[in-house]
Amino acid sequence: MNEHVIQFIYLASGASFILALKWMSAPTTARRGVWIGEAGMLLAIIGTLLRAEIVSFTWIVVALFIGSAIGIPMAFFMPMTAMPQRIALSHAFGALAAALVGTSEFYLHSPNITKFTMTALGIEVVLGFLTFTGSLMAFGKLQEVLPQRPIVYRGQNVMNLGILAAAIGLIVALVVDPGHKELFPVMAALALAFGVLLIIPIGGADMPTVISLLNSYAGLSGAAMGFVLDNKVLIIAGALDGSSGFLLSLIMSRAMNRSFRNVLFGAFGQIQAGAAEEAEERPVRSGNAEEAAMILDAARLVIIVPGYGLAVAQAQHKVKELADMLLKRGVDVKFAIHPVAGRMPGHMNVLLADADVPYDLLFEMDTINPEFAQADVALVVGANDVTNPAARSEKGSPIYGMPILEVDKAQTVMVVKRSMAPGFAGIPNELYYLEKTTMLFGDARAMVTDLVSEVSRLAVGA
Amino acid sequence: MISNIEVGLYVFVLATFLGYEVIRRVPSLLHTPLMSLTNAISGISLVGSLILAGSRRSTLSTILGTIAVTASTINVVGGFLITDRMLRMFRRREPRQPRQQPAEDPKSP
Numbered sequence: 001m002n003e004h005v006i007q008f009i010y011l012a013s014g015a016s017f018i019l020a021l022k023w024m025s026a027p028t029t030a031r032r033g034v035w036i037g038e039a040g041m042l043l044a045i046i047g048t049l050l051r052a053e054i055v056s057f058t059w060i061v062v063a064l065f066i067g068s069a070i071g072i073p074m075a076f077f078m079p080m081t082a083m084p085q086r087i088a089l090s091h092a093f094g095a096l097a098a099a100l101v102g103t104s105e106f107y108l109h110s111p112n113i114t115k116f117t118m119t120a121l122g123i124e125v126v127l128g129f130l131t132f133t134g135s136l137m138a139f140g141k142l143q144e145v146l147p148q149r150p151i152v153y154r155g156q157n158v159m160n161l162g163i164l165a166a167a168i169g170l171i172v173a174l175v176v177d178p179g180h181k182e183l184f185p186v187m188a189a190l191a192l193a194f195g196v197l198l199i200i201p202i203g204g205a206d207m208p209t210v211i212s213l214l215n216s217y218a219g220l221s222g223a224a225m226g227f228v229l230d231n232k233v234l235i236i237a238g239a240l241d242g243s244s245g246f247l248l249s250l251i252m253s254r255a256m257n258r259s260f261r262n263v264l265f266g267a268f269g270q271i272q273a274g275a276a277e278e279a280e281e282r283p284v285r286s287g288n289a290e291e292a293a294m295i296l297d298a299a300r301l302v303i304i305v306p307g308y309g310l311a312v313a314q315a316q317h318k319v320k321e322l323a324d325m326l327l328k329r330g331v332d333v334k335f336a337i338h339p340v341a342g343r344m345p346g347h348m349n350v351l352l353a354d355a356d357v358p359y360d361l362l363f364e365m366d367t368i369n370p371e372f373a374q375a376d377v378a379l380v381v382g383a384n385d386v387t388n389p390a391a392r393s394e395k396g397s398p399i400y401g402m403p404i405l406e407v408d409k410a411q412t413v414m415v416v417k418r419s420m421a422p423g424f425a426g427i428p429n430e431l432y433y434l435e436k437t438t439m440l441f442g443d444a445r446a447m448v449t450d451l452v453s454e455v456s457r458l459a460v461g462a
Numbered sequence: 463m464i465s466n467i468e469v470g471l472y473v474f475v476l477a478t479f480l481g482y483e484v485i486r487r488v489p490s491l492l493h494t495p496l497m498s499l500t501n502a503i504s505g506i507s508l509v510g511s512l513i514l515a516g517s518r519r520s521t522l523s524t525i526l527g528t529i530a531v532t533a534s535t536i537n538v539v540g541g542f543l544i545t546d547r548m549l550r551m552f553r554r555r556e557p558r559q560p561r562q563q564p565a566e567d568p569k570s571p
Contacts, residue, residue, distance in 0.1 A: 022487075232469075
């Protein structure tokens with residue numbers, strides 16, 4: 001009878017997770033989504049603790065305590081710019097747990113494991129371990145303790161695929177005969193190695209896709225654990241995460257004009273090599289904060305295009321100040337957010353929200369693109385490739401076909417940029433050479449600060 | 463009579479499609495909190511870890527279980543708290559009034 005109660009608790013928990021994701025579809029209900037997600041997790045924990053197998057609580061309490069002692073400060077003190085790293089690290093922990101549970105299940109039950117359970121167990125352990133090291137590597141690259149640039153060498157893909165194939169081969173061998181205990185550590189080691197090698201060739205700019213993909217793997221590993229332990233709430237939660245991560249990585253790679261395969265098998269290095277040659281000097285118009293402020297002040301609609309460079313320069317708060325000031329002066333201000341502006345999906349929105357920019361000023365690409373034609377000024381801060389009109393016009397360009405923000409359709413374009421150096425794709429940006437474009441050279445934060453003070457001078461003068 | 467395995471597969475397939483449909487409706491504005499939330503939910507491996515740590519089946523499984531509970535607790539606790547912290551920052555413009563003072567509570571994170 002108790003078993004039925006537990007199953008109902010699990011059912012309620014699974015339903016809560018679904019509601020949690022559903023409520024994430026609007027900013028007004030999103031926090032409610034988090035709360036019901038927490039409730040769902042609490043239910044899953046209570047249901048589990050009620051189970052008859054659990055006879056000792058000592059280590060559970062100790063581990064819950066240590067885990068909370070690490071997790072709570074991490075949640076409160078991580079800056080928003082470090083969000084991608086934090087999520088990568090968190091994936092690593094969750095995946096490690098799944099892998100360890102699988103490992104222990106194997107040694108407890110081998111050789112009496114059915115073929116189906118062994119298959120699920122193999123998937124759980126391999127995905128768990130590769131997500132563990134892969135996420136740690138992603139963390140290292142994002143935190144810049146490891147080099148960000150992709151490391152590519154001859155035969156890399158062959159070697160990586162070979163290792164993955166060997167790990168899968170060992171799963172098959174264990175399914176055929178689960179008594180081969182000696183094969184298990186080899187399989188685990190291969191999965192750990194594959195996780196490292198998978199991330200080595202991937203550059204910093206591709207991290208949004210990779211983090212989403214690791215999210216998906218962590219979920220699938222959990223779902224596989226659900227099959228091993230015959231636990232439906234694990235299956236539900238794992239499947240939800242699996243599809244979520246997969247969908248997000250599809251969206252990300254589409255926004256970057258890359259196929260999935262292309263991201264995973266690191267072709268970015270070649271693009272950079274091919275593009276560097278064309279660096280002839282062409283004239284650009286450069287301006288200063290004073291004239292720029294006058295144009296901004298006279299505009300009716302200003303669209304600000306923030307890129308990751310803005311976050312690197314810590315200019316979010318200054319940009320918010322500028323937007324406020326212009327709004328007060330009767331100028332309509334909108335922010336245009338490209339899907340890959342940042343280091344993970346939706347990152348720029350969080351960074352701007354952190355700077356107190358209200359979210360109804362933030363517009364996604366498809367909504368804002370038709371508005372550029374009506375905009376008097378498009379102000380680009382720290383964004384590059386996502387504004388390059390070559391994506392629309394130049395068939396030969398490596399970014400051809402990539403969805404871009406149509407900044408060049410605005411009446412005037414201002415670009416805040418340190419120098420003429422190309423962006424991640426390594427190609428010159430046609431936007432900078434247009435008649436209507438003014439380059440504002442300088443550090444994003446310093447330049448926007450200047451703009452703020454110039455605009456406020458105009459405000460006082462008037 | 464269908465087996466547990468088959469029921470499990472049904473649940474998996476249906477939940478995958480449901481997840482896809484639900485998540486498709488999440489605007490890109492909220493993709494980072496979404497990912498943070500699904501990350502917290504993937505800490506569901508806590509369930510398996512708890513069983514392992516508490517069932518006293520062998521020393522190895524208790525040790526691995528304790529490590530697993532610690533790791534997944536970090537994932538769960540950190541994930542939910544930071545998602546909430548992020549979402550607290552998302553707010554609308556005050557209902558229209560020509561000049562709004564920008565800094566009403568500058569200290570809130």
